[in-house]
Amino acid sequence: xxxxxxxxxxxxxxxxxxxxxxxxxxxxxxxxxxxxxxxxxxxxxxxxxxxxxxxxxxxxxxxxxxxxxxxxxxxxxxxxxxxxxxxxxxxxxxxxxxxxxxxxxxxxxxxx
Amino acid sequence: xxxxxxxxxxxxxxxxxxxxxxxxxxxxxxxxxxxxxxxxxxxxxxxxxxxxxxxxxxxxxxxxxxxxxxxxxxxxxxxxxxxxxxxxxxxxxxxxxxxxxxxxxxxxxxxxxx
Numbered sequence: 595x596x597x598x599x600x601x602x603x604x605x606x607x608x609x610x611x612x613x614x615x616x617x618x619x620x621x622x623x624x625x626x627x628x629x630x631x632x633x634x635x636x637x638x639x640x641x642x643x644x645x646x647x648x649x650x651x652x653x654x655x656x657x658x659x660x661x662x663x664x665x666x667x668x669x670x671x672x673x674x675x676x677x678x679x680x681x682x683x684x685x686x687x688x689x690x691x692x693x694x695x696x697x698x699x700x701x702x703x704x705x706x
Numbered sequence: 707x708x709x710x711x712x713x714x715x716x717x718x719x720x721x722x723x724x725x726x727x728x729x730x731x732x733x734x735x736x737x738x739x740x741x742x743x744x745x746x747x748x749x750x751x752x753x754x755x756x757x758x759x760x761x762x763x764x765x766x767x768x769x770x771x772x773x774x775x776x777x778x779x780x781x782x783x784x785x786x787x788x789x790x791x792x793x794x795x796x797x798x799x800x801x802x803x804x805x806x807x808x809x810x811x812x813x814x815x816x817x818x819x820x
Contacts, residue, residue, distance in 0.1 A: 636812035692807070693738075694752050697751065699748060700747075
């Protein structure tokens with residue numbers, strides 16, 4: 595039981611490049627989330643999903659897109675990276691809405 | 707809308723001293739409240755949660771938190787700090803909206819001095 599895994603762990607992008615972050619969970623959770631963590635800002639919700647095939651915007655969705663084609667996977671895409679997207683990205687999942695969330699180890703992204 | 711305020715972005719205690727990390731929330735409905743811990747270069751893991759049962763909640767690693775409705779607080783305590791408690795701690799409240807997502811505080815970094 596791996597819990598929540600994230601790929602890759604680190605990435606450096608140039609401004610304008612694109613990339614996709616992959617999150618996978620093996621707990622059969624319906625709900626999945628993408629957050630970004632910046633110093634002094636806590637965790638801010640980017641997008642979330644309440645089930646396979648669904649996505650919704652969180653607090654800071656601009657510049658990101660997501661997809662949930664399979665229940666166990668939640669992808670976060672950056673179409674044209676900007677330095678302001680330099681951050682640590684966390685994926686999480688939960689069985690219930692508002693319930694305990696299980697977090698992945700994070701992806702550290704630097705955009706130059 | 708719900709919100710969470712953590713007082714003090716940095717707290718420093720000596721090993722063996724009391725740990726007190728403060729969290730105040732605003733909620734228009736009975737809240738679900740959580741404390742998470744993040745060790746360096748790791749994801750967040752749940753310490754404890756309050757879901758309207760007992761007001762004193764015990765968590766892992768000797769931590770506990772008390773829900774005080776009159777003070778809208780959910781402070782985290784540990785009687786005796788250990789070096790391994792050095793980490794960042796986040797308080798979170800369930801959003802009262804239809805999706806019920808969690809809203810996180812900005813975090814408190816705990817340092818433990820030998």
